[in-house]
Amino acid sequence: MPMLLGSKGKDILQWRASAELVAELEKRLVGKWGRSSAKEAEALLRQFIEGLDHELEYENDLQREISALEEGIDEITSPELLPTLLARHREVVSAHFRRRQSVLALCGICNSLHDRAVSKVAALAGERMQQLGQGNPPLHALIVCGDRGRGEQTLESVNRYLLLHEEEKSRSIMFSRQLSTSLKEAGLLAGDHLFWHGTLSNWRALVAGDAGGDEKEGASPLGNGSPLVPELEWRLEAMTDLHQVTGDAGLASAALSSAARTVLEEKNRGHFLQLARRVIALPLALGRFGRWRLEKDGEHRGEMDLQLLGIDPLVMTVRVLAVQAGVVAPGTVARIQSLLEKGFLTVELSERLLKAYQCLMQTRILSEIKTEQPGSWVNSEELDMEQDERLRVSLDTVLNLQKIAYQRMVGMG
Numbered sequence: 439m440p441m442l443l444g445s446k447g448k449d450i451l452q453w454r455a456s457a458e459l460v461a462e463l464e465k466r467l468v469g470k471w472g473r474s475s476a477k478e479a480e481a482l483l484r485q486f487i488e489g490l491d492h493e494l495e496y497e498n499d500l501q502r503e504i505s506a507l508e509e510g511i512d513e514i515t516s517p518e519l520l521p522t523l524l525a526r527h528r529e530v531v532s533a534h535f536r537r538r539q540s541v542l543a544l545c546g547i548c549n550s551l552h553d554r555a556v557s558k559v560a561a562l563a564g565e566r567m568q569q570l571g572q573g574n575p576p577l578h579a580l581i582v583c584g585d586r587g588r589g590e591q592t593l594e595s596v597n598r599y600l601l602l603h604e605e606e607k608s609r610s611i612m613f614s615r616q617l618s619t620s621l622k623e624a625g626l627l628a629g630d631h632l633f634w635h636g637t638l639s640n641w642r643a644l645v646a647g648d649a650g651g652d653e654k655e656g657a658s659p660l661g662n663g664s665p666l667v668p669e670l671e672w673r674l675e676a677m678t679d680l681h682q683v684t685g686d687a688g689l690a691s692a693a694l695s696s697a698a699r700t701v702l703e704e705k706n707r708g709h710f711l712q713l714a715r716r717v718i719a720l721p722l723a724l725g726r727f728g729r730w731r732l733e734k735d736g737e738h739r740g741e742m743d744l745q746l747l748g749i750d751p752l753v754m755t756v757r758v759l760a761v762q763a764g765v766v767a768p769g770t771v772a773r774i775q776s777l778l779e780k781g782f783l784t785v786e787l788s789e790r791l792l793k794a795y796q797c798l799m800q801t802r803i804l805s806e807i808k809t810e811q812p813g814s815w816v817n818s819e820e821l822d823m824e825q826d827e828r829l830r831v832s833l834d835t836v837l838n839l840q841k842i843a844y845q846r847m848v849g850m851g
Contacts, residue, residue, distance in 0.1 A: 507551065523555075572612045578603040582598070589772075593806045715848055718848065730742050753770050791839060
């Protein structure tokens with residue numbers, strides 16, 4: 439079952455899915471075996487084993503490709519050399535996804551390659567400082583926020599990068615400039631608005647809602663998240679969807695702990711509940727009377743934005759529920775499983791949500807493969823009946839989640 443590839447732990451959902459899979463295989467084999475002679479049964483088993491060997495060899499080939507890419511990343515001498523390797527990575531992972539359709543497997547590979555690439559670029563930025571006579575890099579930690587922070591990196595993910603460093607000194611400023619420049623040269627940083635740097639004190643002020651300077655209230659120095667929730671969503675993501683990529687573990691741990699404490703302090707306060715209400719009410723791609731919400735103009739005219747109107751509402755609603763429940767797991771799948779364990783979700787809804795997540799993310803990845811751009815654009819006229827039904831069921835599941843979140847966070851408030 440591709441949806442469960444990469445899952446960890448003995449959770450209820452894995453047990454149930456595995457039991458269903460084994461039961462189905464047993465049913466098919468018994469039916470086939472009962473009508474077969476000994477020779478036919480032997481041939482069937484041989485065919486089964488050969489097919490399994492073929493699939494295992496395919497996975498071994500993939501691992502060899504990935505290992506070669508990792509070695510290539512380790513050996514580059516300049517950030518400008520990285521895009522060629524990332525393009526090859528994209529080809530390899532895209533081919534694997536077309537064959538396996540496993541979202542968790544793709545995300546796992548992309549998470550690992552992302553971290554290796556960013557770590558190498560950070561090292562090269564430090565070397566460039568030394569070559570320019572600017573001294574050694576200061577004590578620092580580089581944290582990523584967004585898709586990679588949740589462990590959901592895809593082919594075209596756009597992340598925010600947070601550089602924590604020592605108190606404001608010339609070396610800290612020079613290193614931040616070298617790192618942001620190197621990340622852009624490597625094709626990993628989409629714009630200056632997605633790069634933030636500061637001290638631990640600056641970080642604590644940022645997550646507390648006091649960015650300082652001339653920032654407007656609620657404005658994000660990191661770049662906004664969903665345009666439908668432009669004011670405070672970035673802060674919640676910046677406090678919960680974090681992952682250390684490289685640098686000093688102690689500094690990173692202090693930053694993540696500070697963010698976690700702020701979440702605990704604010705989860706019952708008015709502005710968080712206000713954000714929760716807005717997240718729970720986000721529109722979905724499936725509107726009234728079962729009609730698709732389509733773009734009315736622009737290059738995507740006649741298409742629907744399943745990132746904005748499908749994945750974002752699912753990820754954000756699960757996030758606010760996780761915050762309320764005290765769940766610290768960073769990824770959407772892990773959060774769903776933890777919400778199930780805490781009794782916030784039923785087994786049936788949890789299974790449906792995992793399938794909805796799988797469906798919506800599959801659609802996004804296929805869109806990224808096709809367009810080589812971030813986002814998840816779908817032309818409803820190109821969907822066959824099965825695809826159309828899967829999307830409708832997935833979005834209906836997200837709507838059910840929003841209703842439950844409303845009952846828990848608003849209706850009883």
